[in-house]
Amino acid sequence: MITVQDLYVTYDKRTPALRGVSLDFHDGEFVGIIGLSGSGKSTLLKTLNGLVSPSKGKVFVEDKDVSRLKGKELRDLRRGIGFVFQEFNLVDRSSVLENVLIGRLGYQSSFKSFFGVFQDEDYRLAEEALETVGLKEKTFERGDQLSGGQKQRVAIAKTLAQEPRVILADEPVASLDRNSGKAVMDTFQRIQQKYGISIIVNLHDVDLARKYCHRLVGLKNGKILFDQKTEEISDDDITGLYS
Amino acid sequence: MMTLRDYIAKKKKKNRIWFFGILLFWAVTAYGVNFDLFRIISGLPDMFNLLGRMFSPEFSYIREAMPRLLETIEMALVSTTLGVLIGVLIALFTAKNTTLHPIIPKIIGPLLTFFRTIPNLIWAAILVTIFSVGKFPGMIALTITAVLITVKLLREYIETLNKNLLNGVESVGGSKIQVLRFAVLPTIFEHSLSVYFIVLEINIRSATILGLVGAGGIGQILWRDLNHLRYDNLATLIILLFLTILIIDFISVTIRKNLKKFYIPRTSIASFKLQQQKKWGGIIALLILGFLWLFFSLDITAERLIVGLGSGRDIILRMVQIDLSYIPRLIEGLLESVHIALFATITGGVGAVVLSYFTAYNTAPSPIVAVILKGVVNLLRTFPPIIVAIIFFRGVGPGPLAGAMALGIYTLGVMTKLYSEVIESAGTSIQQGIMVTGSTKLNSYRYGILPQTFPNFISLILYRLESNIRTSTILGIIGAGGIGTLLSTNITWRNWERVGLLILGIALLMIAIEKISERIRKRLI
Ligand SMILES: Nc1ncnc2c1ncn2[C@@H]1O[C@H](COP(=O)(O)OP(=O)(O)OP(=O)(O)O)[C@@H](O)[C@H]1O
Ligand SMILES: [Mg+2]
Numbered sequence: 098m099i100t101v102q103d104l105y106v107t108y109d110k111r112t113p114a115l116r117g118v119s120l121d122f123h124d125g126e127f128v129g130i131i132g133l134s135g136s137g138k139s140t141l142l143k144t145l146n147g148l149v150s151p152s153k154g155k156v157f158v159e160d161k162d163v164s165r166l167k168g169k170e171l172r173d174l175r176r177g178i179g180f181v182f183q184e185f186n187l188v189d190r191s192s193v194l195e196n197v198l199i200g201r202l203g204y205q206s207s208f209k210s211f212f213g214v215f216q217d218e219d220y221r222l223a224e225e226a227l228e229t230v231g232l233k234e235k236t237f238e239r240g241d242q243l244s245g246g247q248k249q250r251v252a253i254a255k256t257l258a259q260e261p262r263v264i265l266a267d268e269p270v271a272s273l274d275r276n277s278g279k280a281v282m283d284t285f286q287r288i289q290q291k292y293g294i295s296i297i298v299n300l301h302d303v304d305l306a307r308k309y310c311h312r313l314v315g316l317k318n319g320k321i322l323f324d325q326k327t328e329e330i331s332d333d334d335i336t337g338l339y340s
Numbered sequence: 341m342m343t344l345r346d347y348i349a350k351k352k353k354k355n356r357i358w359f360f361g362i363l364l365f366w367a368v369t370a371y372g373v374n375f376d377l378f379r380i381i382s383g384l385p386d387m388f389n390l391l392g393r394m395f396s397p398e399f400s401y402i403r404e405a406m407p408r409l410l411e412t413i414e415m416a417l418v419s420t421t422l423g424v425l426i427g428v429l430i431a432l433f434t435a436k437n438t439t440l441h442p443i444i445p446k447i448i449g450p451l452l453t454f455f456r457t458i459p460n461l462i463w464a465a466i467l468v469t470i471f472s473v474g475k476f477p478g479m480i481a482l483t484i485t486a487v488l489i490t491v492k493l494l495r496e497y498i499e500t501l502n503k504n505l506l507n508g509v510e511s512v513g514g515s516k517i518q519v520l521r522f523a524v525l526p527t528i529f530e531h532s533l534s535v536y537f538i539v540l541e542i543n544i545r546s547a548t549i550l551g552l553v554g555a556g557g558i559g560q561i562l563w564r565d566l567n568h569l570r571y572d573n574l575a576t577l578i579i580l581l582f583l584t585i586l587i588i589d590f591i592s593v594t595i596r597k598n599l600k601k602f603y604i605p606r607t608s609i610a611s612f613k614l615q616q617q618k619k620w621g622g623i624i625a626l627l628i629l630g631f632l633w634l635f636f637s638l639d640i641t642a643e644r645l646i647v648g649l650g651s652g653r654d655i656i657l658r659m660v661q662i663d664l665s666y667i668p669r670l671i672e673g674l675l676e677s678v679h680i681a682l683f684a685t686i687t688g689g690v691g692a693v694v695l696s697y698f699t700a701y702n703t704a705p706s707p708i709v710a711v712i713l714k715g716v717v718n719l720l721r722t723f724p725p726i727i728v729a730i731i732f733f734r735g736v737g738p739g740p741l742a743g744a745m746a747l748g749i750y751t752l753g754v755m756t757k758l759y760s761e762v763i764e765s766a767g768t769s770i771q772q773g774i775m776v777t778g779s780t781k782l783n784s785y786r787y788g789i790l791p792q793t794f795p796n797f798i799s800l801i802l803y804r805l806e807s808n809i810r811t812s813t814i815l816g817i818i819g820a821g822g823i824g825t826l827l828s829t830n831i832t833w834r835n836w837e838r839v840g841l842l843i844l845g846i847a848l849l850m851i852a853i854e855k856i857s858e859r860i861r862k863r864l865i
Binding site: 146148171172173174175176177179180182184185186187188189190191192194195199200202203205207210211212213214220224236237238239252255256259 | 502504505507508509510511512513514515517518521522523526527529530605606607609612613616619620
């Protein structure tokens with residue numbers, strides 16, 4: 098579904114972040130990307146939905162070359178890809194419901210959505226998404242009244258409202274305590290099982306990655322060190338990654 | 341190696357140099373504004389007499405002035421509403437992080453900076469010659485000010501918004517407009533409301549004086565009474581203004597403090613949808629109502645408007661052909677304005693250092709003194725300086741001294757309020773750290789709090805200086821000295837080439853002062 102071919106990303110023409118990465122992501126997978134800080138995990142995820150452009154190599158999503166998309170086409174691509182940020186990126190002053198409805202914006206004309214006009218279908222999807230992440234009772238609360246873990250689950254509900262084929266998550270639990278982190282990872286797992294949406298998640302906690310992900314990609318200095326099923330990965334692989 | 345004694349000697353010398361330097365500087369500016377203590381003292385009885393009359397206003401005259409007062413409030417309300425709405429839109433499209441195209445802030449930014457340097461009384465004076473006497477020119481002038489202030493306050497705020505917030509909408513495939521509508525607008529909403537009330541507080545003050553140049557409102561009869569030397573009527577008008585400003589300030593501050601409590605949670609999707617519909621219905625109704633109000637309250641015909649626009653274009657075309665031969669007079673006028681502003685800033689600033697000691701709760705000799713002084717200070721800063729200048733006319737006659745004294749008093753009020761708040765928030769810890777050594781409250785102020793908070797003081801006084809220079813350029817319009825005198829005569833005589841030069845001169849001076857003060861402030865931090 099997503100194909101990455103010999104990808105290079107260099108920031109400011111000086112800092113190399115990715116140096117020749119090739120890999121495939123398939124439908125319904127739960128993939129973890131692990132590696133040291135600065136190894137290029139975030140960069141890899143951001144090139145997948147066009148937030149960062151490659152300096153060399155290509156990314157295909159459903160056979161579309163991401164770096165060639167612009168304007169409307171790029172927005173159409175993005176609405177089919179959920180993106181979950183480490184810092185949640187919610188609108189704190191809006192209600193939970195409004196935040197989730199933001200996930201529907203890609204399907205609206207700018208004009209209509211300016212007046213906050215959503216269809217019944219949008220509301221239904223938003224409600225269902227909140228139900229899936231277990232926050233239905235918070236629907237009308239303001240964003241800033243939630244805990245960090247709840248905010249992240251609202252962010253996930255927002256991506257669910259996009260009806261995406263894949264959800265990308267960049268260190269979604271790094272700002273959370275252990276328990277909230279687990280709740281968030283459980284939510285991802287549920288989504289992957291229930292809807293068959295593939296999950297690609299950056300993690301720095303190897304234990305979490307091993308527990309939830311079916312496949313792990315190890316990045317080191319912008320290159321792939323290993324890319325295997327989780328159960329095939331040895332402790333030596335991990336030690337090699339973090340040395 | 342510097343010995344301790346050297347250090348102490350040096351420090352003492354430095355303090356002394358500063359002290360005499362400022363004194364000398366003050367003396368120069370005092371000379372520049374014809375400062376004359378004797379004249380002020382001998383004028384005091386007349387001024388007190390005027391102030392005394394304010395306590396026994398003439399009710400028959402109040403009835404006559406009432407329609408004008410209502411007109412003033414209406415002007416402030418309508419122009420603030422319109423100006424803030426336009427200002428929010430401009431701010432959204434010119435903030436660096438939310439603009440539709442990076443070139444837009446680069447063009448509009450400097451343009452707005454230029455326009456901001458021109459005081460709104462000058463806008464009004466020019467607009468009056470274009471659209472004739474009435475509230476229409478006043479409304480436009482106030483709206484322009486409202487737009488400019490809103491853009492400045494809001495744009496800075498928007499630019500501090502996190503990139504993450506915008507990413508959250510961009511990543512779902514939202515367009516730029518949708519980013520503005522769903523991420524930025526909800527986030528700045530509360531702040532915009534508070535900007536609205538700040539602008540309202542500024543505009544109600546401006547609205548009272550616009551009439552001095554014929555731009556509607558109560559200022560117009562104020563001007564008439566001033567010219568006829570009807571000090572009895574003036575006293576009545578001034579007390580009316582005072583109460584009006586006080587009431588509007590009170591409402592505004594109360595609302596600003598309680599903004600946070602406005603969120604009403606819903607209980608079901610249906611009620612949420614209903615609320616959305618109601619909200620937009622309400623907003624649209626309000627807009628229509630606002631425009632209707634604007635339309636019917638404007639005292640101008642379509643013909644007059646078109647004629648005005650035509651002559652406006654001619655005036656602009658003449659203004660850009662600045663009259664360079666007028667430069668000597670320009671410099672003379674600017675110099676007098678700068679003298680007035682500096683005199684007021686130094687006098688008011690030094691006074692504020694002393695007065696703040698008695699006004700801040702943690703340093704005042706007793707809480708009662710602090711409470712009383714807080715009241716007095718609020719009184720001092722309620723009146724627009726140009727109105728206080730009128731009171732001084734009674735004592736010392738027209739001229740730069742009246743303007744300088746009025747501006748000085750206003751500065752004293754504003755600076756004491758702000759600086760005593762700084763002292764209060766600097767907390768009692770520094771003070772106690774010194775008092776435990778057995779030192780007095782006064783010494784803990786002099787050697788603890790004052791040095792500690794001095795950078796804040798300088799930064800506040802620099803802002804005040806900027807604002808004072810802006811005000812000093814308009815005092816002359818009523819004859820209180822400075823470049824405003826030249827401006828108003830040349831506007832009256834329609835010497836637009838000269839007006840162009842004067843405005844350019846003011847703008848350059850303002851920009852220079854802003855740049856200098858910005859640099860000093862940065863170095864302080
Ligand atoms: N916007 C940027 N501009 C310049 N350099 C960047 C930028 N973003 C990342 N880099 C650099 O690119 C390299 C890879 O960064 P990236 O954020 O992809 O790593 P990461 O694996 O996500 O690290 P972390 O675990 O700290 O998030 C680093 O050297 C980083 O300094
Ligand atoms: Mg990262």
